[in-house]
Structure formats: structure tokens, C-alpha cells
Amino acid sequence: MQQIPMPYLLFLGDVMDPLAAKTARGIHVWRPESCVGQIRLATDSVSLGLPEMDIATAKAQGAKTMVLGTANSGGKLPKHWIDSIKTAIRAGMNVANGLHQGLNDIPELVELAAEHHVELFDVRHMRPELDTGTGIPRSGKRILTVGTDCSVGKMYTSLALESAMRELDLNADFRATGQTGILVAGAGIAIDAVIADFISGAVELLAPANDDNHWDIIEGQGSLYHPSFAGVSMGLIHGAQAHLLVMCHELG
Template structure:
């Protein structure tokens, strides 16, 4: 699941293809994780799972857990990031069903999947994994401010879901297309899922954020 390299960057090993779980979400902006995976990793997304009253559609096939399993889906990814980063109690039963069917459950939310005993039991019974993308990194240094080789572009914004990651990924893609050596360094849950590694910066104690940014870049 998670492996921390010597430089402190967390490497994430997710089993694909994915079923994107949208639950009963009503706001398009709340589906930034699912939408990001569909756009940037389309080959890894098999379909979406949502309640009847969910009004958001990512434009991929609607699949039940049974259908997803039959098509070879390996992980169900919680594709929403509602305000507060909590898992709705209504979602739990469906996630339990997925875990019981052997699908890894992947979450980028603030709460940990292990907080739900029934989910833990289902995963243990089937051998499925519970993957928390927002896993804090220990032993980070403070920032040094020392000049380093290479160039870095930091995307910042005044709120969540306004295009920081999207801009960074788009710029990286364009630079690579022009033959420029470039890489995307993820600091959020969706970016980490897309890149396969990174550092969840909102889990870092403020004293070490600058150091974390230096380690990551």
C-alpha cells in the first residue's frame, strides 16, 4: 500500500482497475477525486458506483459491486471530497459490501477507514486492503531555504477544488510534449493517487511544511 522512500516521499501502490464510489453526492466540485482519476488515469477506471439520488455523473459506466468484480475491478476508490472530509454513515454498508467482495477500499478523506469496525471485519474476512491515502509522514525536517538546482513551479489558491492540481498536471503534460524533463509532485490525495506517490501536505504539522515541500521537490 504505502511505502516511504528514503527521502520521505510516500509511494502508493493501488490495485487497478478502479470502481469510483460517488455515493449520494450532489455537488460536482465534491467529486474532484473521481473526476481527476477519470481524466488523468482513464485506463485505470472501470466505472462508477452511486446511489439513485446522486446527481453527478463522471461519464463512465454505472456498475454494481457484483458487476465490477466480474469485470476484474480490484479497488473501490472513494471519489468524493465533501466538506469536512468525513465518510457518511449511509456509505458504509456499500463500502462493506465492496470489501466483503474482495475489493480494496481506497480513501483520501481525513477520517481513517479503520474507524469503522464493520469495514475492518469485512476486509479481514476477504483479504481486501484498507488504504488511507492521507497517511502522515514522520520525521520531516524543517525548511532550510538553501538554493538548489532545477526549477520549481508552485501552484497556490485561496480554496480547495479551484484548479491547482489540474494546472500543475496540464503544465507538466505540455512540458513533456515539448521534450522538457518535467515531473508532477503531488501534495494532495487526488494527485497522489494519479502520480502514485507524493506527500499529503495537509497532514503535516505547520512547523515542517516548508521542509516537506523541500523533501518532495
């Protein structure tokens, strides 16, 4: 599976809405050691409180990938962000992107990246060749987070479990199935973007056979109750072959 090189420089653009920075915030909360600094296009943009730095400085401090960590409505890439992306590429940094619009769909960026030997990661489309699920039993232990709705904390719960289990010296790995999760982990499969036939097969690939004492903690998506996304949740349940399901529910 493709791996996004860390550490990151978090690009926050000129977004004012704190909710729009949830990807950058997720990375910062769960992988602070992988965040060299932040870069903003306006002094009143949202901030994570990370060291403010330009691309050259971040590169000098070891940043390997600039991550577009904010979402604007519509998931499109604002034209004036392109200049920053080009500067990062020219500085020899990879660029990772969770927006719907792909960096790899912009020919001038693809050319520039090839010229500078760096990679463009569109996490919604970052996946190996997929196949249908087999349902064949496999070794290793797996936890899947499920929920009574979308956006009830399945990613945070999964990452909190990983963190707590590692503190107990358990051999545990978070397996990402959504954009933010993939940027946190540096790898994964955006499960809602795969072809319907391959949902469970993608999960089998994401959390393959492992040592008997190894735990994969698989990030759930959607909910069996959700009119849009129940199919994705169902495919996750089959593909995960989980030993434990952790149910997430919004309090109140």
C-alpha cells in the same frame, strides 16, 4: 512511499451537488485510463459518464481499488456508504478515501480488510515517517505551482504541465500534496495534515534527488497571502527548492 493500486472504481454515492464530485472528476479528467467505471447509490446522483457497474463487475474488469470520489459537507462518512465499502472489501478490492474521517478509524472495516488481505487508504493520513527539512541541495529539476489564493487551479496547472511535458518527451512526474492530487497520482503527502515542523521535510521526501534531466512538478497549496495557509505555502517553497515557480491566478 505507499502506492494506491490502480485501476479504480469511482464511488459517487448519492451526492447531487456536482461540486461535491470534484475529486472523482479530477481523477477521471487526468487519469481516464485508470478508471474502470463508476458506481452510484441513486439514479439521480452526479455522474461522470463512465460505465455504470456494480462491484463484482468492476472487480472482474480488473478494478483494484474503489475510490470514494465525492465529499459530503463536513467530511464525514455517511453510514449508508459503509455497506458498499464492505462489499468492495469482501470482493477483494482496496478502498481509498479522501474524507477527513478515516476508514482506518472504523474497527469493523479494519478487521474486514485484514481478513480479505486488502488495504484501506486514508489519503489525508497516508505518509511515511517524516523529519525536518535539511535544505541540502539535491539533483534533478523541480517546478512548484504557487498561487495568489487557494483554489485557483494549482493542481490542474501541475497536471497540465506534466501532461504537456510528457508529450514533449520530457521526463516529468506530478508530485501530489492534496487529497485529490494523491488519488490522481496514486501516491503523495497531504501536506496540510503534517505537523508544522515537518512541512519542508515532507516536500524533500516527496520530491527527492533525481536524475539531472528529470522534472518533478510539485502541487502547491494555499498562498503566501492567505491568512490560514501561508505557513504551508512557505514550507512548500523551502522544501521544493524549485528551479521554476508557476504562479496561478484567478482570471477576472
